[in-house]
Amino acid sequence: MKKTIITMLIALVAMVASAETYNYLKFTKTNGSTVTYSVEGLKLTYDNTNVYVTNAETSATIALAEVQDMYFSNEAAPSFILGDVNDDGARNIDDVTALIDYLLGTGSSINTDAANCNGDSIVNIDDVTALIDYLLSGSW
Ligand SMILES: [Ca+2]
Numbered sequence: 001m002k003k004t005i006i007t008m009l010i011a012l013v014a015m016v017a018s019a020e021t022y023n024y025l026k027f028t029k030t031n032g033s034t035v036t037y038s039v040e041g042l043k044l045t046y047d048n049t050n051v052y053v054t055n056a057e058t059s060a061t062i063a064l065a066e067v068q069d070m071y072f073s074n075e076a077a078p079s080f081i082l083g084d085v086n087d088d089g090a091r092n093i094d095d096v097t098a099l100i101d102y103l104l105g106t107g108s109s110i111n112t113d114a115a116n117c118n119g120d121s122i123v124n125i126d127d128v129t130a131l132i133d134y135l136l137s138g139s140w
């Protein structure tokens with residue numbers, strides 16, 4: 001049944017893609033992260049547990065259980081994780097510390113795109129609050 005649904009999903013995506021030219025295949029994962037793959041040389045296969053993506057640049061395996069959404073897009077996923085201030089791939093209290101140190105002028109460099117947690121145009125104490133709220137609640 002799951003395989004049938006996936007087959008239908010891939011067929012639907014292929015039909016939609018043929019209507020317009022897109023640059024990326026984008027996956028939204030259940031943890032909220034997104035990942036994009038260039039359609040250049042794109043090959044998509046799957047089995048009962050994984051989707052296998054191969055293109056001209058890379059190959060990747062994505063667990064079906066992690067896939068929330070899959071669609072073609074002209075926009076690549078952002079190259080940072082919102083709130084991952086220190087760019088180590090995880091969001092935790094170390095990012096709060098790094099952000100506070102940055103605001104105090106005592107820390108090392110940070111990813112200012114990832115540090116702008118509330119999505120306005122500046123990095124300030126409001127982003128510390130937003131990041132702490134996220135860490136406590138699990139949602140932005
Ligand atoms: Ca981090």
Ligand SMILES: [Ca+2]
Binds near residue numbers: 119
């Ligand atoms: Ca901000």
